[in-house]
Amino acid sequence: MSAxxxxxxxxxxxxxxxxIDAARPLFIQLTYDKVSTRRVAESAGxxxxxxxxxxxNKAGLFEAVIQDTIAPMQAALQADxxxxxAASMADVLKAYYRCMAPHPxxxxxxxxxxxxxxNSAERKIFESHFRRYVRPFERHFLRLxxxxxxxxxxxxxxxxSFMSLMVFPFLLPKAxxxxxxxxxxxxxxxxxxxxxxxxxxxGMLHPAPADNGDLNP
Amino acid sequence: MSAxxxxxxxxxxxxxxxxIDAARPLFIQLTYDKVSTRRVAESAGxxxxxxxxxxxNKAGLFEAVIQDTIAPMQAALQADxxxxxAASMADVLKAYYRCMAPHPxxxxxxxxxxxxxxNSAERKIFESHFRRYVRPFERHFLRLxxxxxxxxxxxxxxxxSFMSLMVFPFLLPKAxxxxxxxxxxxxxxxxxxxxxxxxxxxGMLHPAPADNGDLNP
Numbered sequence: 001m002s003a004x005x006x007x008x009x010x011x012x013x014x015x016x017x018x019x020i021d022a023a024r025p026l027f028i029q030l031t032y033d034k035v036s037t038r039r040v041a042e043s044a045g046x047x048x049x050x051x052x053x054x055x056x057n058k059a060g061l062f063e064a065v066i067q068d069t070i071a072p073m074q075a076a077l078q079a080d081x082x083x084x085x086a087a088s089m090a091d092v093l094k095a096y097y098r099c100m101a102p103h104p105x106x107x108x109x110x111x112x113x114x115x116x117x118x119n120s121a122e123r124k125i126f127e128s129h130f131r132r133y134v135r136p137f138e139r140h141f142l143r144l145x146x147x148x149x150x151x152x153x154x155x156x157x158x159x160x161s162f163m164s165l166m167v168f169p170f171l172l173p174k175a176x177x178x179x180x181x182x183x184x185x186x187x188x189x190x191x192x193x194x195x196x197x198x199x200x201x202x203g204m205l206h207p208a209p210a211d212n213g214d215l216n217p
Numbered sequence: 218m219s220a221x222x223x224x225x226x227x228x229x230x231x232x233x234x235x236x237i238d239a240a241r242p243l244f245i246q247l248t249y250d251k252v253s254t255r256r257v258a259e260s261a262g263x264x265x266x267x268x269x270x271x272x273x274n275k276a277g278l279f280e281a282v283i284q285d286t287i288a289p290m291q292a293a294l295q296a297d298x299x300x301x302x303a304a305s306m307a308d309v310l311k312a313y314y315r316c317m318a319p320h321p322x323x324x325x326x327x328x329x330x331x332x333x334x335x336n337s338a339e340r341k342i343f344e345s346h347f348r349r350y351v352r353p354f355e356r357h358f359l360r361l362x363x364x365x366x367x368x369x370x371x372x373x374x375x376x377x378s379f380m381s382l383m384v385f386p387f388l389l390p391k392a393x394x395x396x397x398x399x400x401x402x403x404x405x406x407x408x409x410x411x412x413x414x415x416x417x418x419x420g421m422l423h424p425a426p427a428d429n430g431d432l433n434p
Contacts, residue, residue, distance in 0.1 A: 114390035
């Protein structure tokens with residue numbers, strides 16, 4: 001770990017990746033102000049000067065964490081754009097779950113940052129990324145909704161339901177998840193994706209007695 | 218505002234209610250540590266000594282805020298218990314939206330508190346309330362699910378979907394809601410309740426081409 005500023009030695013991309021992976025949980029657990037580049041470098045086991053080399057400063061590192069995390073989602077979107085007809089709300093849901101499965105606390109970071117006031121530094125960084133990467137995805141997604149939902153359904157309400165099913169599992173506080181015996185891991189998310197897609201298509205409740213004349217209790 | 222500690226004058230319940238209504242937004246906006254009883258009293262326009270009189274201390278005031286907020290939900294649950302057959306997941310959803318419509322930021326406070334570490338003072342207060350008031354409701358609710366969902370559906374996944382639809386609209390960061398042109402008010406929540414109940418019953422997507430042999434794009 002004797003790399004000097006401006007002249008990293010060894011596997012560059014490896015150190016960069018390790019800094020991002022070390023920074024992500026710190027940005028999630030602490031507030032932006034409390035994350036020091038020194039602590040990130042220590043946790044990554046690399047020289048702190050490499051943060052300046054790769055990311056310029058803490059803001060650049062934060063930006064890289066966001067970009068690294070949502071990259072798989074962008075990749076999925078890119079594929080969707082190229083084969084537009086193949087994209088569906090079900091694909092979006094699965095892509096989101098798969099993208100977040102390795103970083104299930106990331107959506108909580110996003111929610112926390114977006115709840116900060118207008119001149120928060122991390123919110124500004126996040127929003128600039130949001131405009132660049134998430135908005136195109138959203139515009140794409142918004143086009144899907146009217147094509148896929150039934151004619152009598154309000155697209156705004158449909159979007160709210162869809163976002164709820166997609167994002168809430170990651171925002172459920174851990175203390176609440178524990179009460180409900182829920183553990184958000186890859187297996188649970190795979191099953192939840194299939195379940196939520198079936199819910200969007202067919203619902204999940206028994207028909208009410210009035211719906212079919214049946215009077216089962 | 219010349220009331221003395223221990224001997225409030227005038228409309229007692231009015232001052233108590235004003236203190237709760239003044240404290241709620243402060244507990245939501247600030248962290249527990251930063252809410253001072255002096256500030257709550259100022260905002261309520263009553264003598265700070267009345268906080269000691271009605272609530273003993275800040276913890277008691279916080280407890281009263283929680284209780285006051287979830288009381289309408291408890292009342293609905295009580296009615297459900299007495300007429301058990303009449304209760305349904307749809308009723309729970311409507312009751313929750315109606316209970317939270319006047320305090321749409323309260324679920325965000327709950328999520329924030331429940332994300333705090335195990336020895337946070339506000340989390341302890343909240344959890345003791347949770348056990349006393351929310352758990353009976355949850356036990357009640359958990360009994361509904363297997364009765365109402367179709368036989369081939371996993372109750373754990375059904376519960377996650379239901380909680381997602383119920384709670385997420387209140388956790389959506391305001392900055393995100395603004396991007397989506399969504400304003401969480403009573404009217405929106407009434408429409409969302411009906412929409413989500415229909416979604417739970419029937420789904421919201423067109424049948425896939427494979428489902429009916431139709432090849433509409």
